[in-house]
Amino acid sequence: MTRILLLGGTGDALRIARQLGSGHVYSLAGLGKVPEDLSCEVRVGGFGGSEGMTRYIESERIGLVIDATHPYAARISANAAKASGALRVPCWALRRAGWQPQAGDDWRMVGDWAELSAALAAFRRPLFTLGREPLAHLDEIPPQQFWTVRCLDAHEANPRARILAARGPFTLEGERALFDAEAFDVVVSKNSGGSATEAKLEVARERGLPVVMLRRPELPTVDREFADVAGLLEALRVLPQVARA
Structure with a gap:
């Protein structure tokens, strides 16, 4: 065998x-x-x-x-x-x-955390969908920003960030509700491909929000x-x- x-x-x-x-x-x-x-x-x-x-x-x-x-x-x-x-x-x-940008998308491609941080400088309410990596940078949150970090694992509370322990697939309706509640002004994502987590990109497109996309x-x-x-x-x-x- x-x-x-x-x-x-x-x-x-x-x-x-x-x-x-x-x-x-x-x-x-x-x-x-x-x-x-x-x-x-x-x-x-x-x-x-x-x-x-x-x-x-x-x-x-x-x-x-x-x-x-x-x-x-x-x-x-x-x-x-x-x-x-x-x-x-x-x-x-x-x-x-991987996903491909569509009409109406505003993708900002970055290669590492330093480029990502620079790309986020002008925003206030980012949604991070990178997994656990942002958790290592919670002490670096700029004064004007409040982060929402979605990852698999729960994490201790932080006054400058909301940690969402959640597992896909995520529905379009659920993502719309989350965006409504949190008033994100930018989405941070890996270009993972597949359908399980793609709905966030559609909601960003609907609302004209930029996406900071980490290169593969x-x-x-x-x-x-x-x-x-x-x-x-x-x-x-x-x-x-x-x-x-």
């Missing part, structure tokens, strides 16, 4: 994991809810860099690595490509397309890339000796 190591943490990865049988491993970094209804093994925690992942792949006799992590999880993607390459184990990656990181070359879950599952279907749920 070709034993699969599926690197996940996204909704797309969970869809793949639900198709895998007991001989395979679904690996999560540890953030968010751990699924309990899968046939495959669930592993939680890091590997210890590319060297640790190499040891794991070898000791567990993994025959295929699938990188279905978030598009901005560049480090784990690099580790997966390096580890699988060292052992000559095939590495596949799910690389969903460069990701390593792998043996096969897939634009969607359906294509990857079809490739698994014809792969010899893959145990399925």
